[in-house]
Amino acid sequence: MLNDETLQACERARLRNSVYGFLAAALRYPDQATLGMLDDSTRWSPWFEGIRQTEPVLFELLDAARATLAESNCDNGTRSEMLQERHTQLFGHAVRGTCPAYELEYERGDIPQQSAELADIAGFYNAFGMELHAAAHERADHATVQFEFLSVLAAKEVYAVETNNSEGREILQDAQKAFLADHIARWVPAMATRLQDADPEGFYGRLGGFIQSFIAAECEYFGVSCGPRLLELRTIDPQRDASIECGAEESCPGAAPPQQEGTEDFVQVGINRI
Numbered sequence: 475m476l477n478d479e480t481l482q483a484c485e486r487a488r489l490r491n492s493v494y495g496f497l498a499a500a501l502r503y504p505d506q507a508t509l510g511m512l513d514d515s516t517r518w519s520p521w522f523e524g525i526r527q528t529e530p531v532l533f534e535l536l537d538a539a540r541a542t543l544a545e546s547n548c549d550n551g552t553r554s555e556m557l558q559e560r561h562t563q564l565f566g567h568a569v570r571g572t573c574p575a576y577e578l579e580y581e582r583g584d585i586p587q588q589s590a591e592l593a594d595i596a597g598f599y600n601a602f603g604m605e606l607h608a609a610a611h612e613r614a615d616h617a618t619v620q621f622e623f624l625s626v627l628a629a630k631e632v633y634a635v636e637t638n639n640s641e642g643r644e645i646l647q648d649a650q651k652a653f654l655a656d657h658i659a660r661w662v663p664a665m666a667t668r669l670q671d672a673d674p675e676g677f678y679g680r681l682g683g684f685i686q687s688f689i690a691a692e693c694e695y696f697g698v699s700c701g702p703r704l705l706e707l708r709t710i711d712p713q714r715d716a717s718i719e720c721g722a723e724e725s726c727p728g729a730a731p732p733q734q735e736g737t738e739d740f741v742q743v744g745i746n747r748i
Contacts, residue, residue: 484635486695487628489528492521493688494625498618500539500681501565501575504557512543532687539680546677557677564669564678573668573678577615580661580705591615598653599623602630617665620658624650647696655698662689664705 496518502508511517522540526533546553565571574580577595578588595614599605604626606612612619627650634643662685669682686703693700 480635484632485524487631487635489521489524490692491625491628491632492518493525494621494628496521497681497685497688498621498625501618501621504554504561506554509554509557529691532684532691535680535684535687539677539684542675542677542680560673560676560678564672572672573665573682574707575617575665576613577617577620577657577661578613579707580664581708595620595657598649598657602627602649615657617662620653620662624653624658627653651696651698654692654696659689659693659698660701661705663701663703667703 496512499508499511522533522536525536546556563571564573565575578591592614596606599614602623604623606614606619627646631643631646631650634640634646666682666686666689670679670686673679673682690700
């Protein structure tokens with residue numbers, strides 16, 4: 475029999491699984507398949523109601539972003555083109571736009587340090603039986619991949635609670651706390667601030683407002699420091715960029731090996747079971 479505290483933690487983990495999954499989808503390139511996913515009320519409505527009841531301030535921010543997305547839904551093709559143009563303006567074609575979605579674009583040093591950071595991120599994924607989906611051509615430090623990873627860990631935590639696996643639950647909570655402290659909390663608040671500044675009335679700007687508050691709540695829950703809202707971007711080096719803008723190809727530091735036959739897509743973006 476689970477006590478009230480454990481049940482509450484389980485419900486929070488279930489909610490966090492959905493929030494991170496939604497954020498991973500919302501930051502993807504907005505083709506019509508992605509927009510269809512975001513519009514799928516059966517997929518998201520249960521946790522929208524959960525967050526409305528438990529975190530009303532967060533819900534208001536999320537609802538504002540969703541309302542902006544819905545308002546643009548005059549014609550799905552037109553909406554897709556409009557959001558694709560805005561997505562490119564904000565995030566760029568490769569790694570650098572106004573609001574980079576890659577951790578290593580935020581005040582990271584030389585190539586050896588950046589390679590070590592990518593290896594550290596990939597190490598988290600591998601430790602829990604996941605690897606980058608080679609077909610996604612994405613780097614391990616992209617926000618969509620990092621959010622998806624935390625979505626998976628939260629789902630695993632729910633399962634650990636429901637099966638009375640207290641040791642497994644502790645391992646999963648420690649991993650989420652460490653990944654949040656070492657990566658997400660360090661740079662995502664700065665990305666969210668850039669989104670709000672660059673697109674204040676648009677979907678991505680309002681999504682940035684929700685991300686900002688949600689990550690702050692996560693940091694409070696796990697007892698870690700939330701990073702600054704302002705971080706300088708790294709200096710652009712064309713020669714260096716040519717070697718790192720290759721997505722998840724084998725030549726990229728920290729990239730996963732080619733996808734093995736039989737591995738299945740996991741969640742939405744770029745992670746496979748190993």
